[in-house]
Amino acid sequence: MPKKEIEIIKEDDQMSLAEIKTKSEEMQAMVDKTQVTTEPELKSVSDKIKSIKMLGKFVKEEKEKYTHPAQQIINEARTKYLPYEKMCAEAESQLKNKADQYMAKVEDERRKKEEAIAKRAEKGNIKEETAVKKMEEIGEEKKSVSTGNSQIQRKMVPTAFIVDREKVPHEYWDLNESRAKKAALAGAKVPGVEVKEVSQMAIK
Numbered sequence: 603m604p605k606k607e608i609e610i611i612k613e614d615d616q617m618s619l620a621e622i623k624t625k626s627e628e629m630q631a632m633v634d635k636t637q638v639t640t641e642p643e644l645k646s647v648s649d650k651i652k653s654i655k656m657l658g659k660f661v662k663e664e665k666e667k668y669t670h671p672a673q674q675i676i677n678e679a680r681t682k683y684l685p686y687e688k689m690c691a692e693a694e695s696q697l698k699n700k701a702d703q704y705m706a707k708v709e710d711e712r713r714k715k716e717e718a719i720a721k722r723a724e725k726g727n728i729k730e731e732t733a734v735k736k737m738e739e740i741g742e743e744k745k746s747v748s749t750g751n752s753q754i755q756r757k758m759v760p761t762a763f764i765v766d767r768e769k770v771p772h773e774y775w776d777l778n779e780s781r782a783k784k785a786a787l788a789g790a791k792v793p794g795v796e797v798k799e800v801s802q803m804a805i806k
Contacts, residue, residue, distance in 0.1 A: 619682060622661055626686040629654060633693045638704035644747050647701045648754035651694055651805045658690030698803035705756045706801065709743050716740060753806040758799035762786040769794030 617625065638644055661683055668679030716737060723733035746755040762783035764770065770793060774782035786795040 617660070619664075622657075622664070622683070622686055625657060626661075626689045629657060629693050630689060633696050636697060636700060638700040641747070644701055644704055644754065645749045647697050648747055648752045648805060649749050651697050651701075651754065652752035654690055654694045654697070655805060658687060658694065661687045661690060694805075698805075701754055702756060702801050702803050705744070712740055712743065755804040755806070756801055757804070759802045760787055760797050761800040762795055762797050764794060765796050766794040 632650065636643075636647065636650065638647055665679045665683035665687065668682070669676040719728070719733050719736050719740075722728045723730060728736075745757060746753055764779055764782065770779075770782055774785065774792065782792050782795050786792045786797050
């Protein structure tokens, strides 16, 4: 039986700052040793990210107990909790990246198999119905994995990149580069800006 992962936090948990520090350190240690090379490991990552999000939410709520009353308390709270809030965000990002890399690798292998079958069919090395059957066995791209407790999704989203600042018209530099990116994403042809599909991981 697979070893049960240590749960970072449960619903309605209450913790002191020292306990938050311990949980955050345990979380980072878990992230460092996490590998995503199999389907079960991918599912495990989904549950881990959900737990990290819960810890991050708890840390944020604890921080906000200090940030709302007065600016002096805000400064104190940021000093106390912001490092751990950042750790939660970074840990979630690291696990999403590991899951993304694994799912991208699986999809690349699936596409290569499809291409190989298509080439064999095109050359007449296998019958058309055999090729169709093999394609069905390979299946479609797997974009999500559910554990019953959480779900991890991978999707490609258009993302604008400044690839040549010298070519970007000056009108887009009045405020900041986000204006040029927004225009490109809206469909405008902006010299020096490219829109590419970038994978984005989501946990439910």
